[in-house]
Amino acid sequence: MGVNSLEEQEICISCGFCCDRTLFDVARLTASDELWGKLVDRETEIDGKRFMRLPCPYFDSKCTIYDKNKPAVCSSFKCKVLKDSINGVFTKQEALDIIKEAKKTRDELVKEYRLLKGPEKTFREIFVDAHKNPEFEKNKELRLIKMKADLLDILLTKYFKPEDAFKEFYELID
Numbered sequence: 001m002g003v004n005s006l007e008e009q010e011i012c013i014s015c016g017f018c019c020d021r022t023l024f025d026v027a028r029l030t031a032s033d034e035l036w037g038k039l040v041d042r043e044t045e046i047d048g049k050r051f052m053r054l055p056c057p058y059f060d061s062k063c064t065i066y067d068k069n070k071p072a073v074c075s076s077f078k079c080k081v082l083k084d085s086i087n088g089v090f091t092k093q094e095a096l097d098i099i100k101e102a103k104k105t106r107d108e109l110v111k112e113y114r115l116l117k118g119p120e121k122t123f124r125e126i127f128v129d130a131h132k133n134p135e136f137e138k139n140k141e142l143r144l145i146k147m148k149a150d151l152l153d154i155l156l157t158k159y160f161k162p163e164d165a166f167k168e169f170y171e172l173i174d
C-alpha cells in the first residue's frame, strides 16, 4: 500500500525541489491560472506558452501560500519519487531518505560553488553555468564542481523527473 495524502504532503514539505529551482527553471502555467502578488512579476512566455520563472518567491523552506490560489501545476505535479511512494514502490521513510540525500548533495554543491565563485546560486543556475562557461573545463576545482553537478542531475533525473514532468514543468538549459 502506498502513502496517503497526508504523507504525500509530508514528503513534499521536506523537499521543495519543484519550487526552488532545483529541478526546473520555470513552471508551466495554464490559460486559466491567475497570478497575483509576487507571482505576477515571475510570469514569462516561451514559444507562445505561459510559464512562471523559478524559484518561486513564495517558497521559504516550504510553500507559504499552500492554502491560497496557486497555479494549477502546484497541486497537480507529482515527481517520480512521490508517484512511486503513492504506488507503494517506496515507503514514506525511503522517500524522505532519498530527498534528504539529494538535498545534502545539492547543499554541499551550492556551498562549494559559493566559496569558489562568490554569489549564492540555485542548483539549476550552477548546472547551466557549468555547462556554458568554458572556465569550468580549465580550472581543476571548477571541473570538480561540474562533475558533481552532473552526478546530482543524474540523481534528480532518476528519482524526481517523470517523463511527463516536461508537460507540466519545463526544463530550460539554453
Ligand code: SF4
Pocket (backbone or CB within 6 Å): 011, 012, 013, 015, 016, 017, 018, 019, 023, 077, 078, 079, 080, 081, 082, 160
Ligand atoms: S519534487 Fe516531488 S517530492 Fe519534491 S516537492 Fe516536488 S512533487 Fe514534492
Ligand code: SF4
Pocket (backbone or CB within 6 Å): 018, 019, 027, 056, 057, 058, 059, 060, 062, 063, 064, 065, 066, 070, 071, 074
Ligand atoms: S506557489 Fe507554492 S507550490 Fe507553487 S511553486 Fe510557489 S512555493 Fe511551490
